[in-house]
Amino acid sequence: MGFIGKGLFEGMVVTARNFVGSYFDKERLVTVQYPEERVQVPENSRTFPFLVFDKDSDPVASMRCVACKICEVECPPQCIYIVMDRDEKGKPQQRPKVFDIDISVCMQCQICVEVCPFDAIKMDNNYEKSQYGRFDELVEHLPELLKSNEFYNKIKPTEATAVDAKLKADAEKKAKKAAPAAKPAATAAKPAAPAAPKPAPVAAPTAKIAIPDDAPFTPEQRQWLSGYLSTVAASGVAPAAAAPVAGTPAAPATEAPAGNWPWHDPGLGMQRRLDLAKETPIADKLMAAMAQTDCHACGYDCRGYADAIATGAETDLSLCLPGEAETANMLKKLMQEAGKL
Amino acid sequence: MDQVYKVAPQLLKFLSYLLGWLPWIGKPVAGFLSNPPAWFLLAVAIAIPILFVVSVFPGIFAYTTLVERKALGRIQNRIGPNRVGRWGLLQPIADGVKLLTKEDIVPRSADKFVHFLAPVIAVIPSVLLFSVVPVGAGLVPVDLNIGILFAFAISTASVLALFMGGWASRNKFSLLGAMRAVAQVVSYEVPMVLAAVAVVMAAGSLSTLAIAKAQGGGILNVTHWFVFRPWGFVGFILFTIGAMAESARTPFDIPEAESEIIAGYHTEYSGFKFALFQLGEYLASIAMAGITVTMFLGGYNGPGSGPGILGGLISMFWFFAKLGGMIVLTIWIRGTWPRVRVDQLMSFAWKVLLPMSIVNIVAVGMWHYIAIRPIAWVVTTLWLVLWFITLSKLAASENIEKREYRYAS
Numbered sequence: 134m135g136f137i138g139k140g141l142f143e144g145m146v147v148t149a150r151n152f153v154g155s156y157f158d159k160e161r162l163v164t165v166q167y168p169e170e171r172v173q174v175p176e177n178s179r180t181f182p183f184l185v186f187d188k189d190s191d192p193v194a195s196m197r198c199v200a201c202k203i204c205e206v207e208c209p210p211q212c213i214y215i216v217m218d219r220d221e222k223g224k225p226q227q228r229p230k231v232f233d234i235d236i237s238v239c240m241q242c243q244i245c246v247e248v249c250p251f252d253a254i255k256m257d258n259n260y261e262k263s264q265y266g267r268f269d270e271l272v273e274h275l276p277e278l279l280k281s282n283e284f285y286n287k288i289k290p291t292e293a294t295a296v297d298a299k300l301k302a303d304a305e306k307k308a309k310k311a312a313p314a315a316k317p318a319a320t321a322a323k324p325a326a327p328a329a330p331k332p333a334p335v336a337a338p339t340a341k342i343a344i345p346d347d348a349p350f351t352p353e354q355r356q357w358l359s360g361y362l363s364t365v366a367a368s369g370v371a372p373a374a375a376a377p378v379a380g381t382p383a384a385p386a387t388e389a390p391a392g393n394w395p396w397h398d399p400g401l402g403m404q405r406r407l408d409l410a411k412e413t414p415i416a417d418k419l420m421a422a423m424a425q426t427d428c429h430a431c432g433y434d435c436r437g438y439a440d441a442i443a444t445g446a447e448t449d450l451s452l453c454l455p456g457e458a459e460t461a462n463m464l465k466k467l468m469q470e471a472g473k474l
Numbered sequence: 475m476d477q478v479y480k481v482a483p484q485l486l487k488f489l490s491y492l493l494g495w496l497p498w499i500g501k502p503v504a505g506f507l508s509n510p511p512a513w514f515l516l517a518v519a520i521a522i523p524i525l526f527v528v529s530v531f532p533g534i535f536a537y538t539t540l541v542e543r544k545a546l547g548r549i550q551n552r553i554g555p556n557r558v559g560r561w562g563l564l565q566p567i568a569d570g571v572k573l574l575t576k577e578d579i580v581p582r583s584a585d586k587f588v589h590f591l592a593p594v595i596a597v598i599p600s601v602l603l604f605s606v607v608p609v610g611a612g613l614v615p616v617d618l619n620i621g622i623l624f625a626f627a628i629s630t631a632s633v634l635a636l637f638m639g640g641w642a643s644r645n646k647f648s649l650l651g652a653m654r655a656v657a658q659v660v661s662y663e664v665p666m667v668l669a670a671v672a673v674v675m676a677a678g679s680l681s682t683l684a685i686a687k688a689q690g691g692g693i694l695n696v697t698h699w700f701v702f703r704p705w706g707f708v709g710f711i712l713f714t715i716g717a718m719a720e721s722a723r724t725p726f727d728i729p730e731a732e733s734e735i736i737a738g739y740h741t742e743y744s745g746f747k748f749a750l751f752q753l754g755e756y757l758a759s760i761a762m763a764g765i766t767v768t769m770f771l772g773g774y775n776g777p778g779s780g781p782g783i784l785g786g787l788i789s790m791f792w793f794f795a796k797l798g799g800m801i802v803l804t805i806w807i808r809g810t811w812p813r814v815r816v817d818q819l820m821s822f823a824w825k826v827l828l829p830m831s832i833v834n835i836v837a838v839g840m841w842h843y844i845a846i847r848p849i850a851w852v853v854t855t856l857w858l859v860l861w862f863i864t865l866s867k868l869a870a871s872e873n874i875e876k877r878e879y880r881y882a883s
Contacts, residue, residue, distance in 0.1 A: 141811060148549045148810040155548045164553050 176289050179256035181236045181273070182245055183280045192279045193228065197253035200229040201428025202399060203455045204245035204254055212238035213245060216353060217427065223352075225427040225434055232278055236262060237271040250430055250454040252296045258288050360398045396421040397435065403459055415471045416443035422463040424455035442468070482519045486510055523615035527604045534797075535756045536566035542805045549809035569749075576745035584742065585642040592639035593747040596754035599632040603761035606682045610774045610790035611781055614683050621682035622674060625765055626667055629720060632758055633659040636729065636739045639751065643742035651738025654816060655729035659720055661823040666716030668831035669709045672838045673700055673769045682765070686773025695779055699772035704854040705837040708862075710770040712831050714800075717762035719823070721755060724808035728816055763800035764793075771796050825869045833861040 155162045165172050182204075188195035200217035218230035245254050257280070264270035286293040344350070344359055394417065396406035403422065410421035420439035427434040431452035433441060441447035442464065450468070453460040490507035510518070540555065540562060547554025555562035580589055606621035608614035618624050633656055640652020674680055677688040692698035700706030719726040730738030740751045767773060776792030779785055814822065837854045844850035 144810045145806060148806065151551055152545065152548045152806075152809075155551050161551045162553065163551065166553070 174258045174260070176291060178258045179241060179243060180260050181239055181241060181257055181262065182234060182243075182254045182278075183257045184232065184275070184278045185253055185255055185282055185285050186279050187282050189281055189283075192281070193275075196228060196279060197251045198229055198232065199227045199251060199253070199428050199430065200225075200232075201250075201424075201426045201430060201455050203248050203250070203426070203428075206399075206455075207244050207248045209242060209244060210238045210240050212236070212240075219352075223356075225429075227429045229275065232275045233272050234278060235272045237267065252300060255285055255289070255292075255296075357398065360395055394420065394436075397425050399425040399455075401425070403463065407463070414443075415467065415473070416440050418467050419443055419464060422456070422460050422467060423453050424457075424460060426455045428455055430454040443473075445473075482515050482522070483510070485522075486515075486518065523605075526609075527601065527615060531601075531604055531757060531760060532753065534760055534801075535753060536570070538756060538760065538801055538805075539569070539752075540565050541801070542808070545802070545805045546809045549806075573746050573749040578745040578747060579742070581644060581742050583644045585644070588638050588642035589742070590747075592635050592642060593743065593750035593754070594635075595638065596632060596635035596751050597757065599628045599635075600754045600757035600761060602628045603758065604764070607761060607764040608683050608686050608768060608773055609764075609793050610786050611779055612683065613774075613786065613790065617681060617683045620680045622670055622680045622685070622765075622769075625682070625761075626663070626670070629758060629762065630659065630663055632754060635754065639743065640739035643739070645742050647735040647737070647741045648739050650735045651729045651731075651741065654731075654735075655722065655739055657816075658722070658726060658729060658819060661820060662716045662719035662726075662827070665712055665823060665827035665831045666720060668828070668835060669712035669716060670769060672705055672709045672831075672834050675835065675838045675842070676700060676703075676705075682768050682773075686768050686775065689772040690775045690779075694777040695775040696772065696777065699770065699775065701770040701772075703841065704851065704858055705834050705841055706770055708830065708834050708837070708858050710766070712827055712834065713766055713770065714803075715827065717759075717766055718804060718807070719819070721759035721762055723759055723804050725811045725814055726819060727813055728819060731813055733813075759804065760797070760801065763804070764797055766800060767793065767796040771800075821869065826865055829865050830862065833858065833865075 151161065184196055184198050186192040186196040200215050202215050202217075205211075205213045205215045212235040214231065214233040214235075215229050216231035218226040218228050220226060241256070243256050246256055262271075282293070282297070286297070344355055344362075348355070350358060394410075396409040396417075397420070398406075401409075406421040406425070407418065410417045413421075416439050419442050420435050423435040423439060425435055431438045431447075431454075433447075438447065438452065442450065450464040451461040453464070456463075486507045506514075543565070544554035544562065555565045558564040558568045580586055603625055605615045606618055606625050614621075636655040636659075637652045640648040640650075640655070643649075673685060677685040679685060679688070689699050696702075701710045718724075722729050728734075728738075730740065732738075735741070740748055743751060772792075774789035774793040776789070776795075779789035779792055837858055840854050840857065841850050844853060
């Protein structure tokens with residue numbers, strides 16, 4: 134039945150239905166009153182990365198990050214900055230002293246999460262990151278980045294459960310491996326122990342270029358600079374100087390602080406590092422093939438892993454996670470060249 | 475006012491009883507109030523309705539804006555204002571404070587005096603309209619014997635303020651809005667007055683109180699409402715459309731069509747001057763709703779209404795209930811219908827509403843002279859329906875050419 138103005142009344146019915154329906158039908162009234170109510174974000178949504186720690190009692194000690202810098206290297210917009218923590222002697226502490234993420238640069242790509250071998254960095258889903266400034270305020274430091282594993286389980290239950298299960302399985306496997314290996318390792322360790330100092334000698338004395346003690350550098354800068362300068366010096370004078378020093382006493386070399394090895398710099402390429410270690414014993418060559426991050430993913434630092442391979446205490450050549458396949462292949466090649474494999 | 479004049483002495487006596495407890499001034503004031511001179515009684519009798527109109531109706535306006543925003547929100551599946559107070563009940567106050575503290579901007583090339591005067595003049599006719607609206611049995615501020623005529627004369631004066639505002643702003647959008655307002659109000663005045671003529675003929679009086687009284691009686695004081703007559707029903711629709719156009723409510727809000735001419739005549743107004751325009755517009759809308767109620771919906775008549783204090787209170791309740799109903803209807807329409815085009819607006823007024831209102835006057839004549847009610851019902855209904863069909867066919871028969879797209883396919 135049609136009459137003039139029918140559409141007008143149909144419109145009135147529609148609006149009346151909306152009016153009444155908005156009081157009874159939750160589907161209609163979709164408004165979320167933001168500060169009081171929040172939309173439940175999907176579990177797989179992501180914003181910016183955070184660092185996972187395990188124990189609430191000591192977040193810094195129990196954080197999973199070992200400052201291997203894989204994420205720093207892989208990060209496409211290079212928004213991550215990591216400085217490894219060291220004790221007074223310069224010994225790596227397996228954790229970052231500085232871990233900064235510039236969230237104004239971060240593009241939320243999740244690549245850092247995907248490359249992390251320790252499940253230490255994960256994506257948060259907190260979208261309330263606004264600040265009153267554009268610069269320092271948008272850089273997140275270690276204290277803000279550290280979040281507990283419970284928090285991770287809360288925001289992403291499925292993913293976190295899988296990660297927890299995997300970590301538990303890994304730990305069990307390691308424990309199982311360690312238990313039978315303990316005895317042979319102990320026996321093997323004895324002949325290995327004296328062997329270890331042997332490969333230590335380096336081109337250090339010649340290549341060493343003194344940086345004045347009053348030069349305005351932080352320890353990190355000083356370390357990097359000395360490494361850099363020594364590589365420059367080494368490449369220039371290496372043929373003449375490196376060879377005679379090869380037989381310097383072992384004891385002082387092992388005592389020497391990290392950084393006396395010119396290739397021990399994650400910024401150098403594989404080829405450059407191997408060139409620097411050309412005239413050195415097999416253990417140093419092996420070490421030069423590592424990623425130089427001292428990340429301890431293998432269970433040693435770079436020095437220790439190289440020595441362990443050289444002495445035969447460690448037979449697995451694929452443990453260097455930061456170095457990926459490149460390091461593993463190179464280690465294999467070096468061992469074959471040395472006739473040890 | 476006559477009723478107020480009768481009640482005033484009792485009221486003053488009560489007041490004197492209350493104030494008698496005050497120290498020092500209590501006694502003399504109470505003595506003065508309990509035995510007032512005639513001039514004071516008159517002043518009080520004049521002041522009470524004025525205070526009533528000036529306090530109650532702006533209050534209704536304030537909460538109409540809130541109800542409108544809430545209802546429009548719900549119609550659009552939103553929540554509407556709910557930040558200030560529970561259910562946003564303090565929103566009108568917050569709006570008022572906001573508008574008062576806003577900068578008052580006057581364009582450099584504006585006619586400053588007229589620009590200032592326009593919002594003031596916009597409010598005055600709207601307030602004056604309430605002087606002839608009976609809010610209860612016998613409760614009308616001024617019982618003019620030409621009440622309806624007065625209402626139309628005054629309501630048309632508001633268009634003056636709109637044009638002053640539009641003209642003085644020296645802004646093309648303001649002027650366009652003002653021109654539209656004048657064209658619209660003048661056009662819709664005609665069918666509206668003619669629709670009212672039907673009621674005046676039936677009631678035999680121009681007094682609003684007499685018209686309301688004429689609709690009393692019947693079953694529960696309801697069946698004699700003019701809206702339940704064929705001509706009254708048609709008149710109600712015609713008058714409501716006219717009233718909405720006159721107060722520029724939504725389907726006819728082309729003077730301030732925000733999608734076309736920014737805000738029309740009050741484009742260049744800010745702060746409380748803007749609020750005054752808004753106040754004038756809403757008050758006019760509420761007053762026209764009140765007059766519609768009085769003329770067609772039985773005014774204050776309803777079950778239980780009548781003389782006396784209780785009957786008076788019940789009659790006030792019915793009046794304000796109906797007024798609220800009309801306000802809700804306008805809000806509902808605003809939330810539903812789109813704005814008409816300017817040419818549609820004009821053709822609708824002159825080609826449909828005007829002939830229909832003239833036909834309606836003839837229907838009232840028939841109703842008056844056909845003594846047997848059933849026959850009168852049939853005859854007037856047939857007459858009106860046939861004319862409505864004819865007119866709507868005529869209005870729609872402008873052959874709408876089917877557009878042929880020669881270049882686009």
